[in-house]
Amino acid sequence: MNVLTKTDPEIAKLIQQEDVRQRETLRMIPSENYVSKAVMEATGSSLTNKYSEGYAGKRYYQGQANIDEIEALAISRATSLFGADHANVQPYSGSPANLAMYVALAEVGDTIMGMALDMGGHLTHGWKASQTSKFYNAVQYPVDPKTHLIDFDVVRDLAKKHKPKVIVSGATAYPRFFDYAAFKEIADEVGAVCVADIAHVAGLIAADVHPDPVPHAGVVTTTTHKTLRGPRGGMILCKEEYAKAIDRAVFPFLQGGPHNHTTAGIAVALKEAAAPSFKEYAAQIITNAAVLAEGLMARDWNLISGGTDNHLILVDMQNKNLSGKDAAVALERAGIVVNANSIPYDPAPPFKPSGIRLGTPGLTTRGMKEEQMRILASVMADIVDAPEDEAVIAAGKKVVDELAEAFPIPESFVEEVSQAA
Ligand SMILES: *Cc1c(COP(=O)(O)O)cnc(C)c1O
DSSP states (O other): OHHHHHHOHHHHHHHHHHHHHHHHSEEOOTTOOOOOHHHHHHHTSGGGGOOOOEETTEESSSOOHHHHHHHHHHHHHHHHHHTOSEEEOOOSSHHHHHHHHHHHHOOTTOEEEEEOGGGTOOGGGTOTTSTHHHHSEEEEEOOOTTTOSOOHHHHHHHHHHHOOSEEEEOOSSOOSOOOHHHHHHHHHHHTOEEEEEOTTTHHHHHTTSSOOOTTTOSEEEEESSSTTOOSSOEEEEEOHHHHHHHHHIIIIIIOSSOOHHHHHHHHHHHHHHTSHHHHHHHHHHHHHHHHHHHHHHTTTOEEGGGSOSSSEEEEEOGGGTOOHHHHHHHHHHTTEEOEEEOOTTOSSOTTSOSEEEEESHHHHHTTOOHHHHHHHHHHHHHHHHSTTOHHHHHHHHHHHHHHHHHSOOOOOOHHHHHHHO
């Protein structure tokens, strides 16, 4: 960062401090990951200087020879990795991708249906604090109060009663697999479009270690920066019949020029995700989460739904007499970064929820396996049992320092990719 250091030392210093923070702490927020240097180089490139409103071959500005090829590569890699008819790689992120999906499939005022935020769904699935609940008549489905699983009888009853145009599956804090076929069946019964938002689990789906929504859902939306391990961005996959409507919704209805530097980063990440070693990576994410869950439950941690199928764990901290926020703060003091999170039927308010959410995509990118998960489960449980004990925090921090040193953030997955070629 020679030039930046000279031009803007304040920002350069903050970025360097963030590099150090990321290196020295353990990233256990399940929506976060570490991208390769190749993805960083693509996103930090001259492509950020170019305007490209429109789509390949149909642009509104000249000078698109390279951009058209980059976007075409991103699209073909996306459709081939996910087996989709069509891909739009221009959404600026996951939330704009979801808005474009609604714009393509429903009129303002129509009914849409998604999982409530406090049950694990995303803001953009129609939560009251989101504009999606103002543009549309949003019906929200819960999880079962006892099992914390989606109850398809409840979803079906709500769908029959409210006749939504769109039924969205997907979540930010649901630790179990989604039964996309069941969602499709209900959508068909009421004449809704079946939509899957796979923002969290896209990498697991790409690697065939999570059920695949593509055969069932008319439209699939995703971010590119969570388990898929690409740059911050969004993507929409869909069946041919929705392709035109989706493309028009993204541009010109909602967005202007695509972020070409991000498109290139997405293309690189999709190439990395097509390598055989990405399958091993994704399988290890799930194994790690299962081992971590087991270790935490052995220490009397109350896991929502009793465990996990995927990359994330949602914990009810109430039996530990600690708020989710206080638990997250104590863990961060030892270098373990998780987030406080509402749990289903949370008696506490959203800004001081009863739960924490954690996951294994980042640690698995750093190469950690079962043994390190067992170590971390024990460290985390010790800290939560004594959140104000300085000696316990210091002992935890020491273990974290050793792990962070032994498992550096990898710079490159290139070897993996060239092996695949
Ligand atoms: C993260 C997430 C989004 C939103 O993505 P942003 O890039 O933060 O806008 C949408 N849906 C789900 C299910 C998510 O987990």
